[in-house]
Amino acid sequence: MHSENLQLWTHCHVFGQDQRRRGERRTLLVIALTAATMVLEISTGIVFGSMALLADGLHMASHTVALGITALAYVYARRHAANPRFSFGTGKVNALGGFTGALLLAGFSLAMAWESMARFFAPVPIAFDQAIGVAVLGLLVNGVSVLLLGDGHDHGHAHGQGQDHHHSHSHEHDHNLRSAYLHVLADALTSLLAIVALLAGKYLGLAWMDPAMGIVGALLVARWSIGLLRDTSHTLLDRQAPDALCQRLRDAVESRGHDRVADLHLWSIGPGLHAAELAVVTHDALTPDDVKARLPKELRVVHATVEIHRCPGGG
Structure with a gap:
């Protein structure tokens, strides 16, 4: 490369x-x-x-x-x-x-x-x-x-x-x-x-x-x-963000298809700035970029790491 x-x-x-x-x-x-x-x-x-x-x-x-x-x-x-x-x-x-x-x-x-x-x-x-x-x-x-x-x-x-x-x-x-x-x-x-x-x-x-x-x-x-x-x-101490913010991110990612967030970490890295790590389980041909595009802009997630896990028998 x-x-x-x-x-x-x-x-x-x-x-x-x-x-x-x-x-x-x-x-x-x-x-x-x-x-x-x-x-x-x-x-x-x-x-x-x-x-x-x-x-x-x-x-x-x-x-x-x-x-x-x-x-x-x-x-x-x-x-x-x-x-x-x-x-x-x-x-x-x-x-x-x-x-x-x-x-x-x-x-x-x-x-x-x-x-x-x-x-x-x-x-x-x-x-x-x-x-x-x-x-x-x-x-x-x-x-x-x-x-x-x-x-x-x-x-x-x-x-x-x-x-x-x-x-x-x-x-x-x-x-x-x-x-x-x-x-x-x-x-x-x-x-x-x-x-x-x-x-x-x-x-x-x-x-x-x-x-x-x-x-x-x-x-x-x-x-x-x-x-x-x-x-x-x-x-x-990288404490998890408030439940309401985590749920808002989870709902945004799960808003399409049958995608589900299996693991989610959201924490503050500065004033108004967040980092996120999440694992998504899906049947579809989903990519990390697709997930990142769904993240709510108002949460200001400036660094995100996404794992995609395919369900057995999925597409």
């Missing part, structure tokens, strides 16, 4: 991962905003004695690192998209960046809870006016960051294994962007909680609200991190 003929059946595994993703530029801008606010909140939290403000600043410090990982994942995936050592391209670098960010979220939620508990037993005086001003500034910065990253973020929550997605793009999760979005959303939440705690302390004398809000924020951040860890680990 001539090499030029062989090239008809070969293809690259870039799958568009060499293109700059839409969340990358906004992530870089959010990193700059977050880093500047982080320095301000940590320093003023120490000076003014506010645990809620300090927790918010430390939280933003973790997110500055996490957002840096997000940016690094985008750049690495793009630059190594054509590297043949990645069997299905670099799409899973996206999930790896999201997984790492989720781990940082979980770690800093524990640190926030620990420090807040310590403040219950060893409270410190708080300069409420100055701390409130800085917390409001932090909330404004976080709000801008949420708007920047939320523009391209899929706001849907994780769906159960058996749930269907009724539009073609609902399964295109950019875990890297989702991680960045959750980080800045958590920052906005802790800033808001810090303001509530400081106002309660200033006007109602409820100084215990400061560490209490630190604990509430830690619990909510932990919950978000667990959800992101679950979703990204599914991608990293």
Whole structure:
């Protein structure tokens, strides 16, 4: 067989991962905003004695690192998209960046809870006016960051294994962007909680609200991190796609003649990208190309391996 003929059946595994993703530029801008606010909140939290403000600043410090990982994942995936050592391209670098960010979220939620508990037993005086001003500034910065990253973020929550997605793009999760979005959303939440705690302390004398809000924020951040860890680990471990997507592919392949799918594997290899392996049993003169032509376009199966098995006595 001539090499030029062989090239008809070969293809690259870039799958568009060499293109700059839409969340990358906004992530870089959010990193700059977050880093500047982080320095301000940590320093003023120490000076003014506010645990809620300090927790918010430390939280933003973790997110500055996490957002840096997000940016690094985008750049690495793009630059190594054509590297043949990645069997299905670099799409899973996206999930790896999201997984790492989720781990940082979980770690800093524990640190926030620990420090807040310590403040219950060893409270410190708080300069409420100055701390409130800085917390409001932090909330404004976080709000801008949420708007920047939320523009391209899929706001849907994780769906159960058996749930269907009724539009073609609902399964295109950019875990890297989702991680960045959750980080800045958590920052906005802790800033808001810090303001509530400081106002309660200033006007109602409820100084215990400061560490209490630190604990509430830690619990909510932990919950978000667990959800992101679950979703990204599914991608990293090649977990089977949701039942509804698998059934949609199965129905499409079995829609003609008496062809039946005997074995099916469908999994995510990047944001909105899937790979599939399937064995089809048939009586007809079916070819792998025939099967591939039936695959639903909206599933974006960019790499498919098809086995054809003839029934005994078939045509």
